[in-house]
Amino acid sequence: MGPTSQGGDSGSGEERLIARYFRPLATHPGALGLIDDAAVVRVPSGHDLVVKTDAIIGGVHFFPDDPPDAVAKKALRVNLSDLAAKGAKPLGFLLSIALPTVIGDEWLEGFSEGLRADADRFGCPLFGGDTDRTPGPVTISISAFGTLPHGTMVLRSGAKPGDRLVVTGSIGDAAIGLVLRRDPQAARRWGLDPAMQEYLLRRYLVPEPRNAIAEALRRYAHGGMDISDGLAGDLAKMCRASHVSATVEVARVPLSEAARRALAAEPGLVGAILAGGDDYEVLASVAESEVGNLAAEAAVAGVTTTDIGTVGIGEGKARFLGRDGTELVFVRPSFSHF
């Protein structure tokens, strides 16, 4: 700083970093090649804009030694998952990333490659961003944007008594994957083969958001949300928002073969499965007459759906019933930082 004889308007290190790693992701014309202060976007006529922000932090939401491309994918996908559950089509995203000084080119290379692959796959280009140094851990905050025809967003408050509860994919894999990541010996105790271990670890590392069925959800679901903090707690949130009650038959909750085997060996895992979080599946409340239609369209998109219970009248209570009809109650029905 200060006037000297040194030259200097060829651009800062930050500009070069952005040009190298992030400009290739800014394929939307409104991103202006990331050389402006802001991006400018049109929302199609007759459509609403859906906006969401979610952050992931090293040592909190991912492990510091996770591969950078997986970290990037997780950061984007946790947001894409919300757009999916709301029935919105991805439009683009903003990235705010804070990096400790130990992060160098190799990490950024992997990170930007992972982000680029998902931006392409999900049709969700980078609109703009902010890059800072931090004395803390890697902190990645993404804001994702989607669109849908006016007034058609699938609301958390839309569940109706008489509906069936439907979930996509399988529940609990990521939570078991996290247990396994912390305690690799558990694989042996649970009798998991290497493919099963890899599957569970992967489900924690990189979620698989259900954007392929967003349109079907808009057509068939009364209410919905993504399952990020655990099925038990998230269902309770939907019940409170919708002023309904819900009853889940635990035996109907879809489990992967790997989760089933782990649970058989260690029945106590049922808590992690139902309340552990990081599923990034969709929980939807669907009229009984439409459950089959949703399942059929989802199947075409390669997504399984499972009817796990019912919505009833009531005020916000979610019950989980075991095979013998007794209720499971959770100390901590969902993940919370506070």
Place this chain on the structure above:
Amino acid sequence: MGPTSQGGDSGSGEERLIARYFRPLATHPGALGLIDDAAVVRVPSGHDLVVKTDAIIGGVHFFPDDPPDAVAKKALRVNLSDLAAKGAKPLGFLLSIALPTVIGDEWLEGFSEGLRADADRFGCPLFGGDTDRTPGPVTISISAFGTLPHGTMVLRSGAKPGDRLVVTGSIGDAAIGLVLRRDPQAARRWGLDPAMQEYLLRRYLVPEPRNAIAEALRRYAHGGMDISDGLAGDLAKMCRASHVSATVEVARVPLSEAARRALAAEPGLVGAILAGGDDYEVLASVAESEVGNLAAEAAVAGVTTTDIGTVGIGEGKARFLGRDGTELVFVRPSFSHF
């Protein structure tokens, strides 16, 4: 975690924190009272959406002991400043905040009060957010949204040879305020009275974005950006984006009385003033015939504007000329983290 006899679907600590501190800011109906996964917003017909994200980090962009209401205002205003420079009207914002465990209710109370005051003042309600714990410093990432009539965004690439360079307010106050914050003894050396000290410190602590003149900028400016990383570096960015050159007469750069006094006592501060950053004023490139119109409309809105130089043909070079016509050159023309 795990099934027990304990009760539990009355909501997590995170939900209670959001309800207490952030729900009062979510006055837009599309924010759905912060009880959904996402917000849903309409962009007025014939309008574009302008989106921007910027983060501030404790120990990097603000001091850990800064008052929490000031931190909140700074976090929002650094984004509002970009909307202003682009000519956009604020629509709302998303907040992603990561908090160390030492942050308690008192801090959050002050933070949410500051944020609420500015959300009201600038007509920019909270659409949604994300709250996490971090082992690092307080990290606040905001994405701000604005709207403007289609195709009217003021671009960084819009400066034209023959334009005049116009800046709002005064330049360098925040950079000097930062010097003063780190070295309170400097006030005596510079001969500043207490009001001047307070003024400069305040200019660093809480910027004053120029949203009041956004519409006038759209009407009269060919190109523009906000000055956040220092006038010298930011002007160079505008020159590169617009494929023009620029010449600033340093003596015309508007300084506050406090900055003028500090500079008189310590001429070396010229570097901090012109390249230090944190101004959050607007830099605009305006046809000579429109400079008076912009100044008149800005004055009505309570904002001063000053003509500091010219735009010429060339490829990205910004020159700063002293009184005797010699060029000032900066080692580090703008703030950069990398």
